[in-house]
């Protein structure tokens with residue numbers, strides 16, 4: 001008599017916690033899945049939904065570049081970070097497919113052109129100097145996140161958008177629910193509504209009193225009939241949130257990583273090309289947006305040797321993709337002179353690739369050498385295992401970073 005086939009083992013829960021004893025390393029579960037089966041099944045939302053997980057660089061790039069996959073969370077199979085996430089307004093255009101996505105992204109592309117970013121560099125350098133002047137006047141230990149890593153990108157994005165910095169606590173607080181995995185869908189919706197209302201008020205103020213900033217120019221696009229006022233407010237809110245959260249965590253974690261690999265710090269002081277490469281390697285090594293990029297198939301497609309059916313979700317966890325040994329030699333070693341560091345996918349790939357990447361790169365290239373030039377004796381004021389890392393956040397980081405110099 002033939003035995004019934006055993007029921008397939010339930011898909012493991014998608015967990016991307018970094019190891020406690022190696023907090024800069026990738027999740028051991030994800031590494032094991034990558035090595036065993038690069039396109040496999042995982043579950044999210046306490047087992048309520050299954051999704052595909054793609055953990056190798058080659059296949060990850062294929063997924064992110066595929067027109068058969070959507071970022072629209074309204075599809076039932078979309079493996080959103082939390083249950084109940086829906087598209088909100090067009091301003092949160094990351095959640096839309098073409099042609100809406102294309103039109104919304106186009107309203108902002110010229111704001112991030114290389115020329116604009118080059119023009120912003122002196123302002124970033126000035127903000128860095130001012131913050132370091134204040135920091136070095138204090139007597140340590142000082143929280144590097146509170147006094148440097150968080151205010152720096154917040155001040156920069158305020159300058160770019162034309163947001164008065166006095167509102168920083170408001171927008172920093174209302175950005176947290178987007179990345180905090182313990183926040184409910186309602187908390188996210190409410191935070192978004194508050195940010196968007198704030199931007200609407202600012203748009204009105206800028207139309208009465210224009211400046212040389214992004215919010216003023218969004219107001220002009222409203223006046224020209226290109227976008228609605230709501231869309232302009234939502235675009236501004238997205239930039240305000242996206243513009244400081246990731247970069248702040250990247251500044252703090254890059255500093256920890258360099259302090260853990262002090263022999264590589266001199267590489268920050270090489271040629272501009274060597275510095276740029278060092279920053280790419282830090283982006284690869286840290287993969288700060290570590291919660292996984294999420295997609296849903298709108299038609300059947302094949303990735304690797306697996307057919308993904310229309311309606312099924314896909315998660316791409318960048319922290320293991322960027323350490324794929326098939327592409328990066330000794331992937332768990334930091335090597336600021338790595339020749340192919342630029343091939344990382346830390347800013348994503350395809351049509352949703354990070355819009356703010358020229359700004360993030362400029363900030364990191366200016367900030368990191370300056371920190372170690374001004375504070376050559378910089379060190380952690382607590383052992384690494386006593387630092388609290390952000391375990392339940394889409395964006396990896398540290399809660400606080402006590403330092404002395």
Ligand code: HEM
Pocket residue numbers: 071093094095105157238239242243244246247250288289293294345346347348349351352353354355356357359360
């Ligand atoms: C180190 C810092 C940063 C990292 C690692 C990062 C990472 C990413 C990644 C991986 C995506 C793609 C998401 C996906 O495909 O689902 C993305 C999209 C995006 N990022 Fe960034 N980001 C950073 C800084 C910034 C900054 C400074 C801004 C704005 C000022 C920004 C604005 C955006 C926007 C608007 C999108 C959506 C693009 C689209 O859907 O077309 N990011 N970012």
